[in-house]
Amino acid sequence: MHAEPGQTFLHYRLIEKIGEGGMGAVWKATDTNLDREVAIKILASDVEENPARLSMFETEAKAVAALSHPNIVTIHSIEEAAGLRFITMELVRGTTLNEVIPSNGLPLKRFYRLAIPISDAISAAHERGVIHGDLKPNNLILGENDTIKILDFGLARFKQPTSAKDPSELTTAPLGLEGRFAGTMAYMSPEQIEGKPVDHRSDIFTLGILFYEMATGQLPFRGESFAELLASILKDAPAPLTVLKGDLPRHLDRVIRRCLEKAPSRRVQTALDLRNEFQLLQRETDPCGIESSPSVAVLPFADLSPEKDQEYFCDGIAEEIINALMRIENLQVASRTSSFRFKRTEMSSRELGDRLGVRNLLEGSVRKAGDKIRISVELVNAADGYQRWAEHYDRELRDIFAIQDEIAQRTVEALEVTLSPKERRAIRQVATTNVQAYDYYLRGRDFFFQYRTRGIEFALQMFSKAIELDPSYALAYAGIADCCSYLYMNVERIDANRMQADAASRKALALDPELAEAHTARGVSLSLDGRHDAAEQSFETAIRLNPKLFDAHYFYARDCYTNGSTEKAIRLYEQASALRPDDYQSLLLVGQIYADLGHEENSRAARLRGVNAAEERLDLNPDDVRALYLGANGLVALGQTDKGLAWAKRAMEIEPNEPMLLYNLACIYSLAGKRDTAVNCLETAIAGGFAHRPWLEKDSNLDALRDDARFQAMIEKIA
Structure with a gap:
């Protein structure tokens, strides 16, 4: 039967044809019973005569009728009249x-x-x-x-x-x-x-x-x-x-x-x-992906020294400027981790600004020869590369602290940010006046950020040399405490490491009670002994002194997780992630906690962001072991097991004997259902020095192993 305008089927009067496809024609119609306009899809005759296509037509009606969503067309009924089958549905105008x-x-x-x-x-x-x-x-x-x-x-x-x-x-x-x-x-x-x-x-x-x-x-x-x-x-x-x-x-x-x-x-x-x-x-992001308040990223300074052996020094200068600018409340500053991801990459200023979420970029170069130093620096608008301010400094090496102070102040002035008296004092704060001690401290920071056992051990040596030259160097003592805490948690759980972390963090605080990094180091040290209430006070003080200090939020969250304060841990990890949006570890850990609490949607969202952040890091540095093994954990948790195991294998090939890596591999294989491989990795990690019992007891990644006698025996052996 051929449908025409004005024709009536049951209580539906056709008005006009508004569409046609392989399954049939769609008409605008009036439902005379309810006095409303509807859409009617009338099945084409060749479809009705084909059992397979007729089944497809009925499937559509049943499928969509089962749905109730504001952005899906509403199906009212499936009808038959005058030898024709048709669906009545919501009439959508637009x-x-x-x-x-x-x-x-x-x-x-x-x-x-x-x-x-x-x-x-x-x-x-x-x-x-x-x-x-x-x-x-x-x-x-x-x-x-x-x-x-x-x-x-x-x-x-x-x-x-x-x-x-x-x-x-x-x-x-x-x-x-x-x-x-x-x-x-x-x-x-x-x-x-x-x-x-x-x-x-x-x-x-x-x-x-x-x-x-x-x-x-x-x-x-x-x-x-x-x-x-x-x-x-x-x-x-x-x-x-x-x-x-x-x-x-x-x-x-x-x-x-x-x-x-x-x-x-x-x-x-x-x-x-x-x-x-x-x-x-x-x-x-706003429509341009850029923060609306004044914002800047300090990029790694280029090493123009004749021997090209001053990269750690150049990085240190950029980091010190970042730290100074981060003390300013009304200025958004990309973190060191975010800015340093783009070292040795060729990108336009616009692309860098987009990736970092800032409007301005501070770039520079350093040429160091003997006791002479030349630093060139410029502040540019990320959108068009327009230079807002530039300067060259030809000075003695001993003037490095004054140069850093001036660069920070000139940057603030160019961005038209008004400083409070407290902020002005903060950016002029100098941790040491001994240039050689400062040099050793920068070398130590460079080693520390490798997050590898040998890197941490070298960092410990550098910080110790800095203290030999300047016994009042509080930041270097905080560095020693951080190294010893890392070794105690992840490499060698011996009293010497714990006691040295305790003593160094105490000394850092005694030298500078207003140093947020010292309070953070103290909080981590206290958490090693299970003194969570005291650790909480230290972390809270660190955050009060420097609300933008990522490490204070991150390690406070870790301590809350191990002592069972999961809701607080979530809040702190989320704050850490806001301070450093590209930090995959805080995202993946908060994703794990959400999963532990049964908040699956939040867990998937956080883990996806974490995996994406790890992938972005690997785009810039394919051999970043930490991004590989932490990203692998997120991938397996998200159901992308093959890809996750491939990342884990790659990490193992690069750094086969690292206890922290082996522990994380155990977590990955446990999530993937490979119990024997997971237990073997864990045994090797513990034999290599990993012995962080509170984390082993709490980590839900290892839940699949908890009824394994070998796992239970390993836990019992750890003090």
């Missing part, structure tokens, strides 16, 4: 997304406003066992205030997973020839093209194509013909979004391109994860 995407992509603010509800709606569908199968801009309608509705589940596959909260259990049969090419080719996943079984990750790939187009105005895969387009989807890697549109955040580029991985196991794993990523990006 324009298709295809009509509003400009040639250069949507503004970032609007992108997030649309991408977040789209991801949330598809997540809701996946949780109910529904895979859309035909996402594309023409199936998304924008109404008033950019309210978006997803239409046309005509290729939907419907299978209720055993757990409504676990879309990973959602799998369907191959689409078959009819379904394989019923969708729009440019938005198909590789598994759809190849006729393989699909799961919810097929929609993730299609969302990647959709979001790529929304962000850049271009499709990631192209071809002059049907065959070329399908080959491109199967084989080509899409161009980075930042190549097509330079002002997009790099992290957004990474998230979208992860959706476009050919192998489903390498993609973002759920639409919920995708929504969470977009929400975090939206909150952390």
